[in-house]
Amino acid sequence: MKTQTIKFKDRNNNYSIVIGNNILKVLPQKIKQVCPKSKKIAVFFDAGVPVKFRKSIAKHLKKYQLSFFNFKGTEKEKSLKSVNLLLNKLFSKNFNRSDLVLSVGGGITGDLVGFVSSIYKRGVNFINVPTTLLSQVDAAVGGKTGVNSSFGKNMVGSFFQPKLVVVDTDFLKSLKKKEMICGYAEILKHAIIKDKSFFNWLKKNTKYIFLKQSKQLIFAIKKSCKIKLFFVNKDVHERDLRMNLNFGHTFAHAIEVKNNYSKKITHGEAVLAGMVLATKLSISKKICNKKDLKEIMQIYKTNNLSYTFKKYENYKEILKLIPFLKNDKKNNDEKINFILLKKIGKTGKPNKYKISINELRKQVKELTQY
Numbered sequence: 001m002k003t004q005t006i007k008f009k010d011r012n013n014n015y016s017i018v019i020g021n022n023i024l025k026v027l028p029q030k031i032k033q034v035c036p037k038s039k040k041i042a043v044f045f046d047a048g049v050p051v052k053f054r055k056s057i058a059k060h061l062k063k064y065q066l067s068f069f070n071f072k073g074t075e076k077e078k079s080l081k082s083v084n085l086l087l088n089k090l091f092s093k094n095f096n097r098s099d100l101v102l103s104v105g106g107g108i109t110g111d112l113v114g115f116v117s118s119i120y121k122r123g124v125n126f127i128n129v130p131t132t133l134l135s136q137v138d139a140a141v142g143g144k145t146g147v148n149s150s151f152g153k154n155m156v157g158s159f160f161q162p163k164l165v166v167v168d169t170d171f172l173k174s175l176k177k178k179e180m181i182c183g184y185a186e187i188l189k190h191a192i193i194k195d196k197s198f199f200n201w202l203k204k205n206t207k208y209i210f211l212k213q214s215k216q217l218i219f220a221i222k223k224s225c226k227i228k229l230f231f232v233n234k235d236v237h238e239r240d241l242r243m244n245l246n247f248g249h250t251f252a253h254a255i256e257v258k259n260n261y262s263k264k265i266t267h268g269e270a271v272l273a274g275m276v277l278a279t280k281l282s283i284s285k286k287i288c289n290k291k292d293l294k295e296i297m298q299i300y301k302t303n304n305l306s307y308t309f310k311k312y313e314n315y316k317e318i319l320k321l322i323p324f325l326k327n328d329k330k331n332n333d334e335k336i337n338f339i340l341l342k343k344i345g346k347t348g349k350p351n352k353y354k355i356s357i358n359e360l361r362k363q364v365k366e367l368t369q370y
């Protein structure tokens, strides 16, 4: 059983992300290291994850007083109501701060359980075991936790780092293709914004990621986590540099809202479309070259992902997105704050490209010409 480890360190926190295939057996030894005083463990388990993993976790952690709680990983359940429910589970079992809360699930479960851990008695030990590709390369990295409110997605939350993240690629075997695409979109984003050689590696190896080959998956997850941590470490509270991670997400957000978060277009598909639109906008702003767009579009074409942006090659369809761009919560004034691309591996400075709605409307025609 080979594992790869990435270390996170900032002024207040220090933890590891352990990555490998079939590695849940590392849990007891690692928990002993990072939470030596824990006696009780509450495992919040995403009901979509195959039950064999629940059995495996129960077996590996049999020395602890274990409580399992199944959780339905939907955006509707990622709510303050669920927060209250989960808090009450911990109170009823009389958990104290030296005990441990374990999240086993996708980004929804991890965000909710992380948030609950951050506020239960002002912070209880939290370990994240992400089970989707998106949560392994993105959601479980960086310490953002939270839930939705009637005013929008992820509107209530906290910054709270786990004691440990265990990424086991064995979970991905049961994951649907659409969910793999969601994770892949973030992997590709990380390469585009920071690492040209990783982008070149993806040109050759994307097909193996979708075939779920563990060697390539482990490499891509590790690279991806490292890139995300690079930005997080420099700017935990998302004042400037971390905003680079929003590349493609301003358009993606508009696409998702415009489609009422319909299952027809997933977050990852919207991000894939959004990155093409943001690259086109970068060209029309004369900071990026057409050849970079061509290279990006080629990777989509080779891996049958071009369907994600086809609709947004149409002038009217892009125009229709504009009213939905305005409500992005990262905009800190009237104009729309875009992360643009200079070239593959390098973005423009955050907060530098703020574009008014009128200016954007004028630019749409140009976006359809590339």
Ligand SMILES: NC(=O)c1ccc[n+]([C@@H]2O[C@H](COP(=O)([O-])OP(=O)(O)OC[C@H]3O[C@@H](n4cnc5c(N)ncnc54)[C@H](O)[C@@H]3O)[C@@H](O)[C@H]2O)c1
Pocket (backbone or CB within 6 Å): 046, 047, 048, 049, 050, 073, 074, 075, 078, 105, 106, 107, 108, 109, 111, 131, 132, 133, 134, 135, 138, 139, 140, 141, 142, 143, 144, 145, 153, 154, 171, 172, 173, 174, 175, 176, 179, 182
């Ligand atoms: N905290 C952050 O920094 C951050 C970053 C990105 C996204 N997010 C959040 O993450 C969430 C999306 O996460 P996600 O894409 O993992 O979605 P998700 O948690 O909804 O999981 C997707 C689906 O896969 C199922 N599933 C989970 N693991 C599985 C497995 N191993 N096999 C089969 N099915 C499995 C789930 O039950 C669910 O139906 C959003 O709520 C988003 O806001 C957070």
